Amino acid sequence: MVTFFQSIATVCLGIWGIHILFQEGHLLERPGNWMRDRSPEPWWIKPLFDCPICMSSVWGIVGFFAVDYFFDLHMPYRQIVPFVFCLCGLNTILGKLTTKERIIVDE
Numbered sequence: 001m002v003t004f005f006q007s008i009a010t011v012c013l014g015i016w017g018i019h020i021l022f023q024e025g026h027l028l029e030r031p032g033n034w035m036r037d038r039s040p041e042p043w044w045i046k047p048l049f050d051c052p053i054c055m056s057s058v059w060g061i062v063g064f065f066a067v068d069y070f071f072d073l074h075m076p077y078r079q080i081v082p083f084v085f086c087l088c089g090l091n092t093i094l095g096k097l098t099t100k101e102r103i104i105v106d107e
Contacts, residue, residue, distance in 0.1 A: 007073050008083065011063030012090050015055045022049040052095055056088035063087075 022032035032049060039045055046054040064080050067073045075083070 003073050003075060004079065004083070004086075006071075007064070007067045007075060008087050008090060010067050010071065010073075011060060011087055012094070014063060014066075015052050015059050015087075015091060016094070018049055018059065019052045019055065052091040053088055056084055056091050060084040060087045 020026060021028045023029065028049075035048075036042070036045055036050075047058040049055065060083060061080065064075070064083050068075065
């Protein structure tokens with residue numbers, strides 16, 4: 001279970017790093033703007049670099065195998081679906097804590 005949490009934390013930091021690199025004033029701002037402007041369908045940009053919660057789907061699968069390769073954190077393949085969902089939840093919590101939109105459910 002410790003390996004699971006270590007892997008989620010590692011991939012979560014990677015997702016936020018990628019997300020921040022494509023924001024205004026950072027290293028990959030221009031390529032990000034170029035992709036946003038020339039994209040016929042904007043829905044595919046969110047899972048690549050625009051939305052940390054959406055990025056959990058693509059980068060969560062990549063990260064699941066990357067932590068095994070780079071950090072020797074081995075997890076069974078049956079944990080890939082819970083891994084992506086837990087990563088999405090963690091990114092949602094971090095996203096709510098780092099923005100002004102802190103309400104998750106509006107009553």
